[in-house]
Amino acid sequence: MLIYLQHHVKHVLYFDVGMPPEALQMIQEQAEWSTPSQLAAKIQSQYPQVTTKQIHSAWRGLSQEFWRHDDEQLPSTKKLLAEYGDQVDVFEPVDVPEGVEILAWGMKRIADPLRGKIVEIGIDATYNTNSKHLELYSIMGEFDNAGFPLSYCLLSTATAIDQGKRTKALAGWAQCVRDKYGLNPVFIHTDKDMAEIGCSKMVWDAKINLCWWHLRRAVRVRLAKGKLSTSPYNVDRAMKEFGFIDANFIPPGTQIDIEDCEGGSPDDIVLPLVNAETSSSSTNPPTMSLPNPPANQPPAIHPPILGQPLGDALNALRIKFSLPSIVSAVGRVIQGAGFKLHIAPKQLLPDIEEEEPKPMEDEGSISKEDDDSDGPSRRTFCPVVYHEPIINMMERHYCAHPSILGYGPPDAVGIKKWAVRQSYNFCHKNKLPEVWAYLWENWYRKGWWELWARCAHKLIPVLKTTMILESHWRRIKHDFLHHFHMPRFTKLAPTYYQKLDQRLTETACYRELSSWRKGFKKIWRKLEKTPITMPVNDAYRANTEKWTCTCPFFVTSRFLLCKHLIQSMHRVPPVFFLEIQRYREPPFWRHKSLKPLDGADADTALIPMEGGGEDDEDENGAQYDEEDEEDEDDLTYELGHTGKTFEEAMAAEINLISEFASGLKHQVQFRDQRMLNTLQREGAAFFRLAKACMEKEKRMNSTRGAPVSTWEKSTGSAMFYRTRPTNVDQGT
Structure with a gap:
């Protein structure tokens, strides 16, 4: 048997899908300043078979020669910086804790021209800028209300075990910047980072200003949380500083949360003893307040405190439960320890009377959403209705300064007392003891007030936030890191060199001024x-x-x-x-x-x-x-930016009013109350002006009564209205 084979479909011809040498040459020539997306359009127009992925892989490999000098990141960066000795200074910080990885350098071409001109600086950190997860810090100086980077620091403390390791390492870096460039600022702007605040205090004698944006966000986030556990409140310290603070205005039976402290737990926290016999009105023991348990499920209870009888522990915790719930909870604790419970309820807790849970009244604020419910009210940390008033009040305290006479007290001591009294009275009036404990311990007590209040220094800084740093991070991540996976300061620095030269060089015209x-x-x-x-x-x-x-x-x-x-x-x-x-x-x-x-x-x-x-x-x-x-010139400004003459503008307004009045007369026949309400509501300002003008004209043309005063309240809006003579027809 013979078999005949015949191809009816021709094979698709194979062709080379590799990167052409000419395309590689184009990528190599433009790898430093062009992005893969920019190269793709140009290369694919000449070599359509080349994919975008091929172009990106080739660009990534070829661009490594510009930045990769070692397999390890920090040694590679240090070698790269050494090639630009005319632009940067590589620092060697001293007294850095063992195990800390740090690389710091200064921007010589920026810091030297600004020597002696920097009054305010900002310190901040950003993350996720490299694959090793190093923290990138920067010190920026303010000049002409704009930020200029003075120094950078790459830091990692993952392998260090010393106490205060980050603060010590940052202090070593800041000291290098201070000594090298003679940097002695009057104001240092930062967020709530305690390491940045601590290193600033160690190196400079300057006023630390917390960023208002970060402060406002921190307070708003804390007020929005519903948990009642709050910062450890030392009422004795508060009363010692301000006598108007009431010793009994403390969080009632709320568990202390040591972590509820802005910037980390303070070093001066002294927890009171957990014992009902030793507790006093001046301290709030770390008790807890639990919500009502769900149906058919006993409430959870913490084990007794070691070394303390079960009855004393329950008394110290100040928990009110129904008797069956208490017995069930205690039974679970005892059974969990390996024992069986064979005790009648009255034998176990003979002194506890059976009591149904009651809503807590006058012990704090009630959530607004719970007011409309049929169940018992539930206390919250701070109802939503008080959030914005507290934020606005703190902003007024933040901005008050003795230089602005008449707004607040004339000195810094008086401003602090005024601010504390306002905050305390607000919380006391609205029954917010937890909020007062948080505000006092984190913002108003000595040591914290001085960090954010402007009145703590005789001068008012130009900057109010750290937005010069946030804008700088955004520029690095969005403008450079987004396109170049390994951005180099040689791409970013020239922008600041040019901007600084334009501000320091006198020219015949104004170009590229600060935003x-x-x-x-x-x-x-x-x-x-x-x-x-x-x-x-x-x-x-x-x-x-x-x-x-x-x-x-x-x-x-x-x-x-x-x-x-x-x-x-x-x-x-x-x-x-x-x-x-x-x-x-x-x-x-x-x-x-x-x-x-x-x-x-x-x-x-x-x-x-x-x-x-x-x-x-x-x-x-x-x-x-x-x-x-x-x-615009003054004439155009006086005419309201319309380009019309006075007569044309006034005639247009009169015609509009006349036509509208005619249209209103047409509405009378329909007797639509909604139209009348809208007219009175939307036209209230115009009607007030009309009444004031007519009242002024009536009094000016009257021979009785006192003459109209220029600053009289009733006719203040009609100040520029010239009255008509008495012989003019009032109906026209």
Whole structure:
């Protein structure tokens, strides 16, 4: 038998899928500054068979020659830094604990030009920047309200066993930076990291400022937690410092949580004895409060404290249970120890009377969501309704300073007493003993208050947060690490070299100014047009000579600005926003263009702008334009930025009002109460202005009664309204 084979389908031709040498040459030439995604589009346009994965693998291998000098990370980094001796200084920290891995270097081309010019620095760490999980620390200096990296430190303490190992290692690094570049700041900004705070205290005699953003987040997170166990509260220490604190206002029967301390457990915690006979009103023993047990399930109970009788332990724990629950729980404890329980309930606990669980009243706050339930109320650490008031209160305490006279007491001691009294009264009034214990032990007691309150130093720092460092980390991780898996400082440093040269070199034009100036200009222009409610609150005094104001907005504002000050000055020219500099003592803003209005004294009278007023507190929620405004001349500004003449703008408004009034007359026939309610609600401000103007005109044309005062409250919004003569037809 013969078999004939015939191919009906031709084989697909094989071709080489390897990387062409020409493509490898293109990758090698651009491996240092181009990313794989950038190379892929160019290479695949000429060699379509090459995949993106091939390009990335080739780029990764070829780029290693630029950064890999050793198999170990720290030795490789040290050898790489040695090649750039003209740009960096590699440090050798002393007194570093055994087992600590550290590599520190300074940015010579940045630190040397800024020698003697740095007043504020920031210290912070970031993680997940390398495969060995080394902590990357940085010291950045503030210059012209912008951050410049002065030094870096790679650190690992995983194999060290010394106490305070991280603090000692960071102190050795900071000492090198101080000695090498003569760095002696007045303010040091950091978060709650106790190692960073400790090393700053060891190396510098400076005011430590906790970042307000981190402080606010820490307090908000703690207030949101429902657990009642709180920081160990030493009421004796609180009463010794402030006599108005009540010894009986302590967390009732709440378990102490040593870990509930910001920045780690403090060293001065002394736990009271766990014994009902030795406990006093001035200490809160570490008792616990458990929720009601589920149905048909006895509550869990901790074993008795070693060396203490079972009855004393139960008394010290202050637990109220029903008798069957107690017997069942004690029985489980005894049986767990290998014994059998054959004792009647009355024989076991003859002194305990059977009692049903009762809701705890007047022992703390009640959660809002539990108020509407049918079951018993449950205490919470802090109800949601009190979160924002506490945060806002702490911000006022954070920003208060003796330089801003009239807002708070005139000295630092008085400000602290004022702040503590406000916090204590708030917690006492709302029955929040756990919150008061947390606030006092973590923020207001001696040693912690000085870390975050601005009043602890005679100057007010320019920075309020560590955002210059957070922005720096974001730049490293998002702009460089995202594209280059092994980013080198040679890619990042030139950006800061250029930015620093532009600020230190006098040029004929303004280029690449700090980003804060754009935000400063937006806020200034916004406050120029924000109406001032008349009459002005007697407590608000704008001092144009010292550039301070006692209104709430000024003290908490980022740039120390408010509408009262800005509207007391002549309009500034565009060059003002390019040249203005911020100072740390009054007057905080100084420029030749800042001139008070004619006749204004140091404590100037406030002149409202046209357009009616809202409450002063509305400034806090003001949203500024997304895009920066262009510089306009004074005439355009006075006409409201519309480009119309005064007559055209006024005629347009009058026509709109006339047409709307005609439309309202048409609505009367429908008798729709909803339309009337909407009109009264949405047009309330306009109606107030109309009534004020008509009242002013009526009184001005009347021969009876006292003349209208310019600053009279009833006609304050009608200040610029000129009354019509009496012979004019009032109906037209």
